[in-house]
Amino acid sequence: QQPVQSPQAVILREGEDAVINCSSSKALYSVHWYRQKHGEAPVFLMILLKGGEQKGHEKISASFNEKKQQSSLYLTASQLSYSGTYFCGTRRDSGYALNFGKGTSLLVTP
Amino acid sequence: DSGVTQTPKHLITATGQRVTLRCSPRSGDLSVYWYQQSLDQGLQFLIQYYNGEERAKGNILERFSAQQFPDLHSELNLSSLELGDSALYFCASSVGYSGQPQHFGDGTRLSIL
Numbered sequence: 001q002q003p004v005q006s007p008q009a010v011i012l013r014e015g016e017d018a019v020i021n022c023s024s025s026k027a028l029y030s031v032h033w034y035r036q037k038h039g040e041a042p043v044f045l046m047i048l049l050k051g052g053e054q055k056g057h058e059k060i061s062a063s064f065n066e067k068k069q070q071s072s073l074y075l076t077a078s079q080l081s082y083s084g085t086y087f088c089g090t091r092r093d094s095g096y097a098l099n100f101g102k103g104t105s106l107l108v109t110p
Numbered sequence: 111d112s113g114v115t116q117t118p119k120h121l122i123t124a125t126g127q128r129v130t131l132r133c134s135p136r137s138g139d140l141s142v143y144w145y146q147q148s149l150d151q152g153l154q155f156l157i158q159y160y161n162g163e164e165r166a167k168g169n170i171l172e173r174f175s176a177q178q179f180p181d182l183h184s185e186l187n188l189s190s191l192e193l194g195d196s197a198l199y200f201c202a203s204s205v206g207y208s209g210q211p212q213h214f215g216d217g218t219r220l221s222i223l
Contacts (some may be wrong), residue, residue, distance in 0.1 A: 087152065097193075099155065100145075
Protein backbone atom coordinates (compact mmCIF):
# COMPACT_ATOMS: atom_id res chain seq x y z
CA GLN A 1 0.00 0.00 0.00
CA GLN A 2 1.29 3.41 -1.00
CA PRO A 3 2.53 5.57 1.92
CA VAL A 4 1.06 9.05 2.32
CA GLN A 5 3.38 12.03 2.22
CA SER A 6 2.66 15.46 3.60
CA PRO A 7 2.75 18.23 2.74
CA GLN A 8 2.30 17.85 -1.01
CA ALA A 9 4.37 20.95 -1.63
CA VAL A 10 6.31 23.51 0.34
CA ILE A 11 8.10 26.74 -0.52
CA LEU A 12 10.94 27.96 1.68
CA ARG A 13 13.35 30.83 1.75
CA GLU A 14 17.00 29.91 1.87
CA GLY A 15 18.02 29.17 5.45
CA GLU A 16 14.58 28.07 6.64
CA ASP A 17 13.76 24.62 7.95
CA ALA A 18 11.23 22.09 6.70
CA VAL A 19 9.76 18.78 7.75
CA ILE A 20 8.33 16.20 5.37
CA ASN A 21 6.24 13.37 6.74
CA CYS A 22 5.62 9.87 5.45
CA SER A 23 2.88 7.72 6.94
CA SER A 24 1.73 4.17 6.40
CA SER A 25 -1.30 2.25 7.56
CA LYS A 26 0.79 -0.92 7.79
CA ALA A 27 3.64 -1.80 10.13
CA LEU A 28 6.94 -0.86 8.56
CA TYR A 29 10.31 -2.53 8.46
CA SER A 30 12.24 0.32 6.90
CA VAL A 31 11.84 3.69 5.25
CA HIS A 32 13.98 4.99 2.39
CA TRP A 33 14.22 8.63 1.34
CA TYR A 34 15.08 9.86 -2.16
CA ARG A 35 15.28 13.27 -3.80
CA GLN A 36 14.50 13.90 -7.45
CA LYS A 37 15.43 17.16 -9.14
CA HIS A 38 13.43 18.28 -12.12
CA GLY A 39 14.29 16.24 -15.18
CA GLU A 40 16.68 14.00 -13.31
CA ALA A 41 16.67 10.55 -11.71
CA PRO A 42 15.87 10.03 -8.03
CA VAL A 43 18.92 10.05 -5.80
CA PHE A 44 19.23 8.06 -2.59
CA LEU A 45 19.38 10.08 0.65
CA MET A 46 19.10 7.64 3.52
CA ILE A 47 17.56 4.50 4.98
CA LEU A 48 15.94 4.18 8.38
CA LEU A 49 15.54 0.73 9.82
CA LYS A 50 13.16 -0.41 12.49
CA GLY A 51 14.79 0.42 15.80
CA GLY A 52 17.34 2.81 14.40
CA GLU A 53 17.88 6.31 13.08
CA GLN A 54 20.41 7.31 10.50
CA LYS A 55 21.74 10.63 9.24
CA GLY A 56 22.70 10.31 5.66
CA HIS A 57 23.14 13.51 3.83
CA GLU A 58 24.32 17.13 4.35
CA LYS A 59 22.03 18.90 6.84
CA ILE A 60 19.26 16.44 6.24
CA SER A 61 18.24 13.94 8.88
CA ALA A 62 15.26 11.74 9.55
CA SER A 63 13.41 9.85 12.22
CA PHE A 64 11.34 6.69 12.19
CA ASN A 65 8.50 6.16 14.65
CA GLU A 66 7.66 2.47 14.47
CA LYS A 67 4.59 2.73 16.69
CA LYS A 68 3.04 5.38 14.49
CA GLN A 69 4.33 3.84 11.24
CA GLN A 70 5.66 7.24 10.36
CA SER A 71 8.92 8.77 9.24
CA SER A 72 9.87 12.44 9.11
CA LEU A 73 12.59 14.04 7.03
CA TYR A 74 14.14 17.18 8.50
CA LEU A 75 15.84 19.75 6.31
CA THR A 76 17.63 22.40 8.30
CA ALA A 77 19.05 25.70 7.08
CA SER A 78 17.81 24.87 3.59
CA GLN A 79 19.95 25.63 0.58
CA LEU A 80 18.90 26.33 -2.99
CA SER A 81 20.25 22.90 -3.92
CA TYR A 82 17.64 21.24 -1.70
CA SER A 83 14.91 22.04 -4.21
CA GLY A 84 13.30 19.00 -5.74
CA THR A 85 10.73 16.32 -5.05
CA TYR A 86 11.26 14.12 -2.02
CA PHE A 87 9.97 10.58 -2.05
CA CYS A 88 9.71 8.15 0.79
CA GLY A 89 9.73 4.44 0.06
CA THR A 90 8.49 1.99 2.65
CA ARG A 91 9.01 -1.72 3.17
CA ARG A 92 6.72 -3.90 5.28
CA ASP A 93 9.30 -6.61 5.77
CA SER A 94 12.83 -7.46 4.76
CA GLY A 95 11.64 -9.45 1.78
CA TYR A 96 9.32 -6.83 0.34
CA ALA A 97 9.99 -4.31 -2.38
CA LEU A 98 9.85 -0.56 -1.83
CA ASN A 99 6.50 1.17 -2.08
CA PHE A 100 6.92 4.87 -2.87
CA GLY A 101 4.72 7.77 -1.88
CA LYS A 102 3.57 10.39 -4.40
CA GLY A 103 6.28 12.79 -3.32
CA THR A 104 6.62 16.22 -1.71
CA SER A 105 7.71 19.08 -3.90
CA LEU A 106 10.16 21.44 -2.18
CA LEU A 107 11.19 24.80 -3.59
CA VAL A 108 13.85 26.87 -1.89
CA THR A 109 13.98 30.49 -3.00
CA PRO A 110 16.74 33.08 -2.47
CA ASP B 111 26.30 9.72 -12.79
CA SER B 112 24.69 6.76 -10.99
CA GLY B 113 26.39 4.16 -13.16
CA VAL B 114 23.03 2.78 -14.31
CA THR B 115 22.51 3.07 -18.07
CA GLN B 116 19.09 3.13 -19.70
CA THR B 117 18.38 3.16 -23.39
CA PRO B 118 16.76 4.70 -25.27
CA LYS B 119 16.20 8.06 -23.59
CA HIS B 120 13.04 8.74 -25.55
CA LEU B 121 10.59 6.52 -27.37
CA ILE B 122 7.66 7.71 -29.42
CA THR B 123 5.30 5.11 -30.80
CA ALA B 124 1.67 4.42 -31.53
CA THR B 125 -1.08 2.56 -29.72
CA GLY B 126 -0.99 -1.20 -30.16
CA GLN B 127 2.75 -1.32 -30.70
CA ARG B 128 5.44 -3.13 -28.70
CA VAL B 129 8.64 -1.64 -27.33
CA THR B 130 11.67 -2.82 -25.38
CA LEU B 131 13.47 -0.75 -22.77
CA ARG B 132 16.97 -1.70 -21.78
CA CYS B 133 18.90 -1.25 -18.53
CA SER B 134 22.50 -1.96 -17.57
CA PRO B 135 23.02 -1.94 -13.80
CA ARG B 136 25.97 -0.48 -11.93
CA SER B 137 29.04 -2.66 -11.94
CA GLY B 138 28.70 -5.18 -9.10
CA ASP B 139 24.96 -4.73 -8.58
CA LEU B 140 22.92 -7.90 -8.85
CA SER B 141 19.42 -6.48 -8.46
CA VAL B 142 17.51 -4.56 -11.09
CA TYR B 143 14.22 -2.79 -10.43
CA TRP B 144 11.76 -1.25 -12.87
CA TYR B 145 9.52 1.69 -11.99
CA GLN B 146 6.89 3.66 -13.86
CA GLN B 147 6.57 7.35 -13.07
CA SER B 148 3.56 9.38 -14.10
CA LEU B 149 2.53 12.82 -12.89
CA ASP B 150 -0.37 11.71 -10.73
CA GLN B 151 0.96 8.41 -9.36
CA GLY B 152 4.54 9.06 -8.44
CA LEU B 153 6.97 6.14 -8.60
CA GLN B 154 5.16 2.85 -9.13
CA PHE B 155 7.18 -0.31 -8.59
CA LEU B 156 6.79 -2.79 -11.43
CA ILE B 157 9.19 -5.68 -10.94
CA GLN B 158 12.56 -6.70 -9.48
CA TYR B 159 15.12 -9.22 -10.65
CA TYR B 160 18.02 -10.50 -8.62
CA ASN B 161 20.87 -12.35 -10.30
CA GLY B 162 18.67 -13.43 -13.16
CA GLU B 163 15.59 -14.46 -11.23
CA GLU B 164 12.38 -12.61 -10.53
CA ARG B 165 12.45 -11.45 -6.93
CA ALA B 166 9.39 -9.26 -6.43
CA LYS B 167 6.43 -8.13 -8.45
CA GLY B 168 4.45 -4.95 -8.09
CA ASN B 169 1.66 -3.42 -10.13
CA ILE B 170 2.90 -4.72 -13.44
CA LEU B 171 0.32 -5.22 -16.16
CA GLU B 172 0.06 -8.53 -17.97
CA ARG B 173 0.97 -6.69 -21.18
CA PHE B 174 4.35 -5.91 -19.62
CA SER B 175 7.14 -8.37 -19.05
CA ALA B 176 10.77 -8.23 -18.06
CA GLN B 177 13.83 -10.37 -17.80
CA GLN B 178 17.39 -10.18 -16.55
CA PHE B 179 20.11 -11.76 -18.64
CA PRO B 180 23.27 -13.61 -17.53
CA ASP B 181 25.32 -10.44 -17.96
CA LEU B 182 22.81 -8.82 -15.52
CA HIS B 183 21.37 -6.30 -17.93
CA SER B 184 17.60 -6.22 -17.99
CA GLU B 185 14.89 -5.51 -20.52
CA LEU B 186 11.33 -4.37 -19.96
CA ASN B 187 8.94 -5.29 -22.75
CA LEU B 188 5.72 -3.34 -23.15
CA SER B 189 3.15 -4.62 -25.65
CA SER B 190 -0.28 -3.64 -26.96
CA LEU B 191 0.55 -0.13 -25.87
CA GLU B 192 -2.20 2.22 -24.76
CA LEU B 193 -2.23 5.98 -24.33
CA GLY B 194 -2.13 5.52 -20.57
CA ASP B 195 1.23 3.78 -20.80
CA SER B 196 2.88 7.09 -21.60
CA ALA B 197 5.24 7.71 -18.69
CA LEU B 198 8.83 7.86 -17.56
CA TYR B 199 10.23 4.40 -16.93
CA PHE B 200 13.12 4.13 -14.51
CA CYS B 201 15.49 1.30 -13.90
CA ALA B 202 17.38 1.09 -10.62
CA SER B 203 19.99 -1.29 -9.32
CA SER B 204 21.34 -2.35 -5.95
CA VAL B 205 23.98 -4.67 -4.64
CA GLY B 206 21.71 -7.07 -2.81
CA TYR B 207 18.13 -8.17 -3.14
CA SER B 208 16.61 -6.30 -0.22
CA GLY B 209 17.09 -3.12 1.75
CA GLN B 210 20.11 -1.57 0.06
CA PRO B 211 20.14 1.87 -1.55
CA GLN B 212 18.86 1.85 -5.08
CA HIS B 213 20.70 3.74 -7.81
CA PHE B 214 18.49 5.04 -10.58
CA GLY B 215 19.19 5.45 -14.24
CA ASP B 216 18.12 8.57 -16.14
CA GLY B 217 14.95 6.92 -17.36
CA THR B 218 13.26 6.28 -20.67
CA ARG B 219 10.45 8.63 -21.60
CA LEU B 220 7.76 6.75 -23.48
CA SER B 221 5.18 8.70 -25.45
CA ILE B 222 2.24 6.93 -27.04
CA LEU B 223 0.50 8.78 -29.84
